Protein backbone atom coordinates (compact mmCIF):
# COMPACT_ATOMS: atom_id res chain seq x y z
CA UNK A 168 0.00 0.00 0.00
CA UNK A 169 1.25 3.44 -0.92
CA UNK A 170 0.90 5.43 2.26
CA UNK A 171 2.49 8.30 4.14
CA UNK A 172 5.12 7.38 6.69
CA UNK A 173 4.15 7.35 10.34
CA UNK A 174 5.97 9.79 12.58
CA UNK A 175 7.82 6.84 14.14
CA UNK A 176 9.12 5.82 10.73
CA UNK A 177 10.34 9.37 10.10
CA UNK A 178 12.35 9.37 13.32
CA UNK A 179 16.07 10.12 12.99
CA UNK A 180 18.12 9.11 16.04
CA UNK A 181 19.58 12.21 17.69
CA UNK A 182 17.26 14.73 16.00
CA UNK A 183 15.94 17.29 18.47
CA UNK A 184 12.72 19.27 18.32
CA UNK A 185 12.69 20.84 21.75
CA UNK A 186 15.39 21.33 24.39
CA UNK A 187 14.55 21.18 28.05
CA UNK A 188 16.36 23.60 30.38
CA UNK A 189 19.18 22.16 32.46
CA UNK A 190 18.04 20.29 35.53
CA UNK A 191 18.09 22.57 38.58
CA UNK A 192 17.67 19.70 41.04
CA UNK A 193 20.59 17.32 41.55
CA UNK A 194 19.72 13.87 40.05
CA UNK A 195 20.37 12.18 43.43
CA UNK A 196 17.57 14.31 44.94
CA UNK A 197 15.12 13.12 42.29
CA UNK A 198 16.07 9.50 42.88
CA UNK A 199 15.36 10.00 46.56
CA UNK A 200 11.89 11.41 45.84
CA UNK A 201 10.72 9.16 43.00
CA UNK A 202 10.58 5.37 43.42
CA UNK A 203 13.13 3.78 41.05
CA UNK A 204 10.54 1.67 39.24
CA UNK A 205 8.80 4.86 38.11
CA UNK A 206 11.90 6.41 36.55
CA UNK A 207 12.04 5.85 32.81
CA UNK A 208 14.97 6.56 30.57
CA UNK A 209 13.98 5.05 27.23
CA UNK A 210 10.64 6.55 26.20
CA UNK A 211 10.86 5.25 22.63
CA UNK A 212 9.50 8.53 21.26
CA UNK A 213 10.16 9.57 17.66
CA UNK A 214 13.07 11.98 17.23
CA UNK A 215 12.45 14.84 14.79
CA UNK A 216 13.09 18.54 14.34
CA UNK A 217 10.31 20.97 15.19
CA UNK A 218 9.75 21.72 11.49
CA UNK A 219 9.36 18.04 10.62
CA UNK A 220 6.82 17.62 13.41
CA UNK A 221 4.85 20.70 12.28
CA UNK A 222 4.82 19.49 8.65
CA UNK A 223 3.79 15.98 9.61
CA UNK A 224 0.79 17.02 11.69
CA UNK A 225 -0.24 19.90 9.43
CA UNK A 226 -0.35 17.52 6.45
CA UNK A 227 -2.34 14.99 8.45
CA UNK A 228 -4.84 17.65 9.53
CA UNK A 229 -5.35 18.57 5.87
CA UNK A 230 -6.56 15.07 5.09
CA UNK A 231 -9.48 15.70 7.41
CA UNK A 232 -12.88 17.00 6.36
CA UNK A 233 -14.41 19.76 8.44
CA UNK A 234 -16.92 22.59 8.17
CA UNK A 235 -14.01 25.02 7.84
CA UNK A 236 -12.77 23.18 4.73
CA UNK A 237 -15.76 21.42 3.12
CA UNK A 238 -19.52 21.59 2.63
CA UNK A 239 -20.88 19.20 5.25
CA UNK A 240 -24.62 18.56 4.69
CA UNK A 241 -25.07 15.98 7.46
CA UNK A 242 -28.83 15.85 8.04
CA UNK A 243 -30.05 15.99 11.66
CA UNK A 244 -26.54 17.00 12.79
CA UNK A 245 -26.63 20.68 11.71
CA UNK A 246 -22.99 21.09 10.78
CA UNK A 247 -23.26 24.85 10.47
CA UNK A 248 -20.31 27.19 10.46
CA UNK A 249 -18.96 28.08 13.89
CA UNK A 250 -18.08 31.80 13.73
CA UNK A 251 -14.57 32.47 15.04
CA UNK A 252 -15.84 35.19 17.37
CA UNK A 253 -17.40 32.39 19.45
CA UNK A 254 -13.98 30.84 19.92
CA UNK A 255 -12.47 34.20 20.81
CA UNK A 256 -15.12 34.75 23.47
CA UNK A 257 -14.61 31.30 24.97
CA UNK A 258 -10.85 31.88 25.07
CA UNK A 259 -11.01 35.10 27.08
CA UNK A 260 -8.72 34.72 30.09
CA UNK A 261 -11.56 35.64 32.46
CA UNK A 262 -13.27 32.42 31.38
CA UNK A 263 -10.32 30.11 30.90
CA UNK A 264 -8.67 31.08 34.21
CA UNK A 265 -11.54 30.23 36.58
CA UNK A 266 -12.31 27.05 38.49
CA UNK A 267 -15.74 25.60 39.33
CA UNK A 268 -14.85 25.33 43.00
CA UNK A 269 -13.96 29.01 43.25
CA UNK A 270 -15.92 31.26 45.59
CA UNK A 271 -19.08 32.65 44.00
CA UNK A 272 -17.92 36.19 44.74
CA UNK A 273 -15.00 35.75 42.34
CA UNK A 274 -16.98 34.29 39.43
CA UNK A 275 -19.91 36.68 39.17
CA UNK A 276 -19.14 37.22 35.47
CA UNK A 277 -19.66 33.62 34.37
CA UNK A 278 -22.67 33.24 36.69
CA UNK A 279 -24.24 36.31 35.09
CA UNK A 280 -23.56 34.84 31.65
CA UNK A 281 -25.14 31.48 32.55
CA UNK A 282 -28.13 33.23 34.10
CA UNK A 283 -28.60 35.46 31.08
CA UNK A 284 -28.14 32.52 28.71
CA UNK A 285 -30.88 30.60 30.50
CA UNK A 286 -33.20 33.62 30.13
CA UNK A 287 -32.34 33.84 26.40
CA UNK A 288 -33.21 30.18 25.86
CA UNK A 289 -36.49 30.71 27.72
CA UNK A 290 -37.43 33.53 25.42
CA UNK A 291 -36.37 31.68 22.24
CA UNK A 292 -38.26 28.48 23.05
CA UNK A 293 -40.99 29.67 25.40
CA UNK A 294 -40.01 27.81 28.57
CA UNK A 295 -40.18 28.84 32.20
CA UNK A 296 -36.69 27.66 33.11
CA UNK A 297 -33.74 25.64 31.81
CA UNK A 298 -31.05 23.42 33.21
CA UNK A 299 -27.71 23.88 31.50
CA UNK A 300 -26.11 20.78 33.02
CA UNK A 301 -26.67 18.03 30.38
CA UNK A 302 -23.57 17.44 28.26
CA UNK A 303 -25.27 16.24 25.07
CA UNK A 304 -28.64 15.70 23.43
CA UNK A 305 -29.01 12.14 24.69
CA UNK A 306 -28.04 13.33 28.17
CA UNK A 307 -30.76 15.99 27.92
CA UNK A 308 -33.28 13.30 26.99
CA UNK A 309 -32.28 11.25 30.01
CA UNK A 310 -32.51 14.28 32.32
CA UNK A 311 -35.94 15.19 30.96
CA UNK A 312 -37.27 11.64 31.25
CA UNK A 313 -36.04 11.48 34.85
CA UNK A 314 -38.03 14.66 35.55
CA UNK A 315 -41.09 13.23 33.80
CA UNK A 316 -40.83 10.11 35.94
CA UNK A 317 -40.55 12.14 39.14
CA UNK A 318 -43.48 14.29 38.05
CA UNK A 319 -45.75 11.26 37.65
CA UNK A 320 -44.45 9.67 40.84
CA UNK A 321 -45.09 12.85 42.85
CA UNK A 322 -48.69 12.88 41.68
CA UNK A 323 -49.04 9.26 42.74
CA UNK A 324 -51.68 8.52 40.14
CA UNK A 325 -51.10 4.92 39.06
CA UNK A 326 -48.02 3.57 37.36
CA UNK A 327 -47.31 5.12 34.02
CA UNK A 328 -44.82 2.91 32.26
CA UNK A 329 -44.85 3.73 28.55
CA UNK A 330 -43.36 6.43 26.35
CA UNK A 331 -44.69 6.73 22.81
CA UNK A 332 -42.30 7.62 19.99
CA UNK A 333 -42.91 7.77 16.23
CA UNK A 334 -41.01 5.47 13.87
CA UNK A 335 -39.13 8.47 12.45
CA UNK A 336 -37.49 9.23 15.80
CA UNK A 337 -33.78 9.50 16.49
CA UNK A 338 -32.25 6.32 17.90
CA UNK A 339 -31.36 8.04 21.16
CA UNK A 340 -35.09 8.41 22.00
CA UNK A 341 -35.94 4.73 22.58
CA UNK A 342 -32.53 4.25 24.22
CA UNK A 343 -33.14 7.05 26.77
CA UNK A 344 -36.65 5.72 27.42
CA UNK A 345 -35.29 2.27 28.18
CA UNK A 346 -32.50 3.63 30.42
CA UNK A 347 -34.97 5.35 32.78
CA UNK A 348 -36.98 2.13 32.96
CA UNK A 349 -39.89 3.10 30.74
CA UNK A 350 -41.07 0.99 27.85
CA UNK A 351 -40.79 2.57 24.38
CA UNK A 352 -43.90 2.16 22.21
CA UNK A 353 -43.27 2.91 18.55
CA UNK A 354 -46.11 4.23 16.38
CA UNK A 355 -46.10 4.65 12.61
CA UNK A 356 -46.00 7.84 10.59
CA UNK A 357 -48.54 8.43 7.85
CA UNK A 358 -48.01 8.99 4.12
CA UNK A 359 -47.35 12.72 4.63
CA UNK A 360 -44.69 12.07 7.25
CA UNK A 361 -46.89 13.14 10.18
CA UNK A 362 -47.72 11.08 13.24
CA UNK A 363 -50.60 8.75 12.38
CA UNK A 364 -53.27 10.16 14.69
CA UNK A 365 -55.30 6.95 14.68
CA UNK A 366 -52.22 4.98 15.73
CA UNK A 367 -51.55 7.54 18.46
CA UNK A 368 -55.11 7.27 19.77
CA UNK A 369 -54.90 3.52 20.09
CA UNK A 370 -51.49 3.67 21.80
CA UNK A 371 -52.54 6.28 24.39
CA UNK A 372 -53.83 5.09 27.75
CA UNK A 373 -53.60 5.46 31.51
CA UNK A 374 -50.12 3.91 31.29
CA UNK A 375 -48.78 6.65 28.96
CA UNK A 376 -46.05 8.69 30.65
CA UNK A 377 -45.14 10.82 27.64
CA UNK A 378 -44.90 11.24 23.89
CA UNK A 379 -41.47 12.13 22.50
CA UNK A 380 -41.53 14.02 19.25
CA UNK A 381 -39.09 15.80 16.97
CA UNK A 382 -40.83 18.62 15.09
CA UNK A 383 -39.93 19.31 12.35
CA UNK A 384 -39.20 15.60 12.43
CA UNK A 385 -36.23 13.74 11.01
CA UNK A 386 -37.86 13.82 7.57
CA UNK A 387 -37.53 17.62 7.80
CA UNK A 388 -41.32 17.91 7.93
CA UNK A 389 -43.47 19.89 10.33
CA UNK A 390 -46.26 17.78 11.85
CA UNK A 391 -49.50 19.18 10.49
CA UNK A 392 -51.58 17.85 13.41
CA UNK A 393 -49.31 18.91 16.26
CA UNK A 394 -52.01 20.81 18.20
CA UNK A 395 -54.35 17.83 18.05
CA UNK A 396 -51.52 15.47 19.03
CA UNK A 397 -50.69 17.66 22.04
CA UNK A 398 -54.29 17.74 23.15
CA UNK A 399 -54.67 13.97 22.89
CA UNK A 400 -51.54 13.29 24.94
CA UNK A 401 -52.48 15.78 27.65
CA UNK A 402 -56.02 14.42 27.84
CA UNK A 403 -54.57 10.98 28.50
CA UNK A 404 -52.54 12.45 31.38
CA UNK A 405 -49.20 12.17 29.57
CA UNK A 406 -46.56 14.83 29.05
CA UNK A 407 -45.24 16.06 25.72
CA UNK A 408 -41.52 15.87 25.15
CA UNK A 409 -39.83 17.84 22.40
CA UNK A 410 -36.60 16.49 20.95
CA UNK A 411 -35.21 19.83 19.86
CA UNK A 412 -31.67 18.57 19.23
CA UNK A 413 -31.91 20.20 15.87
CA UNK A 414 -34.12 23.29 16.19
CA UNK A 415 -32.64 25.03 13.20
CA UNK A 416 -35.99 25.68 11.52
CA UNK A 417 -37.65 27.12 14.63
CA UNK A 418 -35.67 30.12 15.82
CA UNK A 419 -37.87 33.20 16.02
CA UNK A 420 -40.59 31.39 14.08
CA UNK A 421 -42.23 28.81 16.31
CA UNK A 422 -41.76 28.03 20.00
CA UNK A 423 -42.22 24.41 21.10
CA UNK A 424 -43.67 25.48 24.46
CA UNK A 425 -46.44 27.35 22.59
CA UNK A 426 -47.29 24.15 20.69
CA UNK A 427 -47.87 22.31 23.97
CA UNK A 428 -44.52 20.64 24.60
CA UNK A 429 -44.00 20.50 28.38
CA UNK A 430 -40.29 19.78 28.27
CA UNK A 431 -37.59 19.87 25.61
CA UNK A 432 -33.88 19.52 25.05
CA UNK A 433 -31.80 21.54 22.58
CA UNK A 434 -28.32 20.80 21.31
CA UNK A 435 -26.09 23.85 21.53
CA UNK A 436 -23.64 21.89 19.35
CA UNK A 437 -26.16 21.86 16.52
CA UNK A 438 -28.57 24.80 16.43
CA UNK A 439 -26.28 27.21 18.24
CA UNK A 440 -23.23 26.66 16.09
CA UNK A 441 -20.78 25.29 18.65
CA UNK A 442 -18.44 22.76 17.05
CA UNK A 443 -19.10 19.04 17.26
CA UNK A 444 -18.00 15.76 15.84
CA UNK A 445 -15.56 13.23 17.12
CA UNK A 446 -17.61 12.71 20.25
CA UNK A 447 -17.94 16.14 21.78
CA UNK A 448 -17.91 18.11 23.94
CA UNK A 449 -21.51 19.20 23.55
CA UNK A 450 -24.34 20.64 25.61
CA UNK A 451 -28.00 19.67 25.71
CA UNK A 452 -29.88 22.15 27.94
CA UNK A 453 -33.40 21.11 28.96
CA UNK A 454 -36.28 23.59 29.14
CA UNK A 455 -39.42 22.99 31.19
CA UNK A 456 -42.80 24.61 31.64
CA UNK A 457 -44.15 25.61 35.04
CA UNK A 458 -45.30 22.20 36.19
CA UNK A 459 -41.85 20.66 35.79
CA UNK A 460 -39.77 23.48 37.31
CA UNK A 461 -39.64 21.84 40.78
CA UNK A 462 -37.96 18.76 39.27
CA UNK A 463 -35.05 20.57 37.59
CA UNK A 464 -31.52 19.44 38.48
CA UNK A 465 -29.64 21.41 41.13
CA UNK A 466 -27.71 23.51 41.89
CA UNK A 467 -29.52 26.30 40.08
CA UNK A 468 -28.21 29.82 39.58
CA UNK A 469 -30.35 32.38 41.36
CA UNK A 470 -30.16 36.15 41.33
CA UNK A 471 -30.54 38.13 44.53
CA UNK A 472 -30.44 41.87 43.89
CA UNK A 473 -27.37 42.29 41.71
CA UNK A 474 -25.61 39.13 42.95
CA UNK A 475 -25.68 35.65 41.44
CA UNK A 476 -25.29 32.47 43.44
CA UNK A 477 -25.70 28.73 43.25
CA UNK A 478 -28.60 27.34 45.19
CA UNK A 479 -29.19 23.67 45.95
CA UNK A 480 -32.23 24.23 48.12
CA UNK A 481 -34.59 25.47 45.46
CA UNK A 482 -36.88 22.44 45.53
CA UNK A 483 -37.16 19.20 47.49
CA UNK A 484 -38.50 17.53 44.34
CA UNK A 485 -35.33 18.15 42.29
CA UNK A 486 -33.82 15.11 40.56
CA UNK A 487 -30.43 16.32 41.86
CA UNK A 488 -27.24 16.72 39.89
CA UNK A 489 -26.79 15.22 36.41
CA UNK A 490 -23.30 16.53 35.66
CA UNK A 491 -20.19 17.24 37.73
CA UNK A 492 -20.01 20.98 38.32
CA UNK A 493 -22.22 23.03 36.02
CA UNK A 494 -22.15 21.60 32.51
CA UNK A 495 -19.80 22.16 29.58
CA UNK A 496 -19.33 25.86 30.24
CA UNK A 497 -17.01 26.41 27.30
CA UNK A 498 -19.70 25.23 24.87
CA UNK A 499 -22.28 27.44 26.59
CA UNK A 500 -20.07 30.51 26.20
CA UNK A 501 -19.76 29.85 22.45
CA UNK A 502 -23.53 29.44 22.09
CA UNK A 503 -24.07 32.62 24.12
CA UNK A 504 -21.71 34.52 21.82
CA UNK A 505 -23.64 33.17 18.82
CA UNK A 506 -27.01 34.23 20.23
CA UNK A 507 -25.80 37.67 21.27
CA UNK A 508 -24.01 38.39 18.02
CA UNK A 509 -27.04 37.45 15.89
CA UNK A 510 -29.76 38.85 18.15
CA UNK A 511 -33.43 37.97 17.84
CA UNK A 512 -33.79 39.16 14.26
CA UNK A 513 -30.55 37.46 13.22
CA UNK A 514 -31.60 34.11 14.69
CA UNK A 515 -34.89 34.30 12.83
CA UNK A 516 -33.07 35.12 9.62
CA UNK A 517 -30.75 32.14 10.18
CA UNK A 518 -33.73 29.77 10.44
CA UNK A 519 -35.44 31.30 7.43
CA UNK A 520 -32.26 30.98 5.39
CA UNK A 521 -31.76 27.36 6.50
CA UNK A 522 -35.30 26.51 5.40
CA UNK A 523 -34.92 28.33 2.09
CA UNK A 524 -31.62 26.62 1.33
CA UNK A 525 -33.10 23.19 2.02
CA UNK A 526 -36.16 23.80 -0.14
CA UNK A 527 -34.04 25.13 -2.99
CA UNK A 528 -31.85 22.01 -2.95
CA UNK A 529 -34.78 19.66 -2.60
CA UNK A 530 -36.42 21.16 -5.64
CA UNK A 531 -33.26 21.04 -7.72
CA UNK A 532 -32.65 17.38 -6.85
CA UNK A 533 -36.07 15.77 -6.79
CA UNK A 534 -36.04 15.12 -10.53
CA UNK A 535 -32.92 12.95 -10.13
CA UNK A 536 -33.55 11.15 -6.83
CA UNK A 537 -36.79 9.84 -5.38
CA UNK A 538 -38.37 12.27 -2.91
CA UNK A 539 -40.70 10.11 -0.81
CA UNK A 540 -42.50 13.00 0.92
CA UNK A 541 -43.04 15.67 -1.70
CA UNK A 542 -44.08 18.75 0.24
CA UNK A 543 -42.21 21.87 1.39
CA UNK A 544 -39.53 20.88 3.88
CA UNK A 545 -38.10 22.71 6.86
CA UNK A 546 -34.34 22.82 7.51
CA UNK A 547 -33.59 19.43 5.92
CA UNK A 548 -35.06 16.87 3.52
CA UNK A 549 -34.77 13.19 2.80
CA UNK A 550 -34.12 11.76 -0.66
CA UNK A 551 -33.80 8.11 -1.55
CA UNK A 552 -31.47 6.19 -3.85
CA UNK A 553 -34.28 3.71 -4.54
CA UNK A 554 -34.37 4.48 -8.30
CA UNK A 555 -30.59 4.09 -8.60
CA UNK A 556 -30.67 0.85 -6.63
CA UNK A 557 -33.49 -0.72 -8.62
CA UNK A 558 -32.17 0.28 -12.06
CA UNK A 559 -28.40 0.18 -11.67
CA UNK A 560 -27.68 -1.58 -8.38
CA UNK A 561 -26.16 1.61 -6.91
CA UNK A 562 -26.94 2.20 -3.22
CA UNK A 563 -27.10 5.29 -0.99
CA UNK A 564 -23.76 4.25 0.50
CA UNK A 565 -22.12 4.28 -2.97
CA UNK A 566 -23.49 7.74 -3.73
CA UNK A 567 -22.26 9.01 -0.37
CA UNK A 568 -18.76 7.66 -1.09
CA UNK A 569 -18.76 9.16 -4.58
CA UNK A 570 -19.53 12.61 -3.13
CA UNK A 571 -16.16 12.45 -1.37
CA UNK A 572 -14.48 12.33 -4.80
CA UNK A 573 -16.34 15.52 -5.67
CA UNK A 574 -14.99 17.22 -2.52
CA UNK A 575 -18.07 17.07 -0.31
CA UNK A 576 -18.73 15.45 3.03
CA UNK A 577 -21.53 12.91 2.45
CA UNK A 578 -24.99 13.53 3.89
CA UNK A 579 -26.47 11.31 6.60
CA UNK A 580 -27.47 7.96 5.08
CA UNK A 581 -29.80 5.11 6.13
CA UNK A 582 -31.53 7.40 8.64
CA UNK A 583 -34.42 7.96 9.24
CA UNK A 584 -35.13 4.26 9.13
CA UNK A 585 -38.54 4.62 7.48
CA UNK A 586 -37.08 5.67 4.12
CA UNK A 587 -35.24 2.99 2.17
CA UNK A 588 -31.78 3.97 0.88
CA UNK A 589 -32.21 7.37 2.51
CA UNK A 590 -29.99 10.40 1.92
CA UNK A 591 -30.75 13.02 4.56
CA UNK A 592 -29.50 16.43 3.51
CA UNK A 593 -29.19 19.56 5.63
CA UNK A 594 -27.38 22.51 4.04
CA UNK A 595 -27.83 24.93 7.02
CA UNK A 596 -27.96 28.69 6.62
CA UNK A 597 -24.18 29.02 6.44
CA UNK A 598 -23.79 28.09 2.78
CA UNK A 599 -23.74 30.37 -0.23
CA UNK A 600 -25.88 29.84 -3.31
CA UNK A 601 -22.69 28.98 -5.22
CA UNK A 602 -21.70 26.17 -2.82
CA UNK A 603 -25.20 24.78 -2.76
CA UNK A 604 -25.31 24.76 -6.55
CA UNK A 605 -21.93 23.01 -6.73
CA UNK A 606 -23.24 20.30 -4.43
CA UNK A 607 -26.45 19.91 -6.46
CA UNK A 608 -24.38 19.72 -9.66
CA UNK A 609 -22.30 16.94 -8.09
CA UNK A 610 -25.42 15.01 -7.03
CA UNK A 611 -26.88 15.37 -10.55
CA UNK A 612 -23.62 14.33 -12.15
CA UNK A 613 -23.49 11.24 -9.87
CA UNK A 614 -27.06 10.36 -10.86
CA UNK A 615 -25.85 10.37 -14.49
CA UNK A 616 -22.79 8.27 -13.61
CA UNK A 617 -25.15 5.70 -12.08
CA UNK A 618 -26.71 5.28 -15.54
CA UNK A 619 -23.57 5.20 -17.67
CA UNK A 620 -20.86 3.85 -15.36
CA UNK A 621 -22.38 2.40 -12.20
CA UNK A 622 -19.12 0.58 -11.35
CA UNK A 623 -17.38 3.93 -10.96
CA UNK A 624 -19.86 4.90 -8.25
CA UNK A 625 -19.88 1.48 -6.63
CA UNK A 626 -16.11 1.57 -6.25
CA UNK A 627 -15.90 5.14 -4.96
CA UNK A 628 -14.08 6.86 -3.43
CA UNK A 629 -11.41 6.85 -6.15
CA UNK A 630 -9.29 9.83 -5.09
CA UNK A 631 -8.77 9.39 -1.34
CA UNK A 632 -5.59 8.11 0.35
CA UNK A 633 -7.37 4.82 1.10
CA UNK A 634 -10.12 3.28 -0.99
CA UNK A 635 -13.37 1.97 0.46
CA UNK A 636 -12.76 0.25 3.75
CA UNK A 637 -14.59 -2.68 5.21
CA UNK A 638 -16.54 -0.59 7.71
CA UNK A 639 -17.43 -3.49 10.00
CA UNK A 640 -13.80 -4.58 10.20
CA UNK A 641 -12.56 -1.00 10.56
CA UNK A 642 -14.76 -0.70 13.65
CA UNK A 643 -14.39 -4.18 15.12
CA UNK A 644 -10.83 -5.05 14.29
CA UNK A 645 -9.37 -1.60 14.59
CA UNK A 646 -5.68 -1.77 15.39
CA UNK A 647 -3.92 1.56 15.78
CA UNK A 648 -0.74 0.35 17.43
CA UNK A 649 2.60 0.93 15.80
CA UNK A 650 5.13 -1.80 16.42
CA UNK A 651 8.67 -2.03 15.15
CA UNK A 652 7.95 -5.66 14.35
CA UNK A 653 4.63 -5.90 12.51
CA UNK A 654 1.99 -8.11 14.16
CA UNK A 655 2.10 -11.71 12.94
Ligand SMILES: *Cc1c(COP(=O)(O)O)cnc(C)c1O
Pocket residue numbers: 243244303304305306337339381385410412413434449451
Ligand atom coordinates in the same frame (compact mmCIF):
# COMPACT_ATOMS: atom_id res chain seq x y z
C1 LIG B 1 -28.30 14.64 17.38
C2 LIG B 1 -29.65 14.27 17.82
C3 LIG B 1 -29.87 13.68 19.08
C4 LIG B 1 -28.74 13.28 20.02
O1 LIG B 1 -27.87 14.31 20.38
P1 LIG B 1 -26.40 13.98 20.93
O2 LIG B 1 -25.83 15.28 21.35
O3 LIG B 1 -25.67 13.34 19.80
O4 LIG B 1 -26.56 13.02 22.08
C5 LIG B 1 -31.17 13.39 19.44
N1 LIG B 1 -32.20 13.66 18.62
C6 LIG B 1 -32.03 14.22 17.40
C7 LIG B 1 -33.24 14.50 16.52
C8 LIG B 1 -30.75 14.54 16.95
O5 LIG B 1 -30.58 15.08 15.74
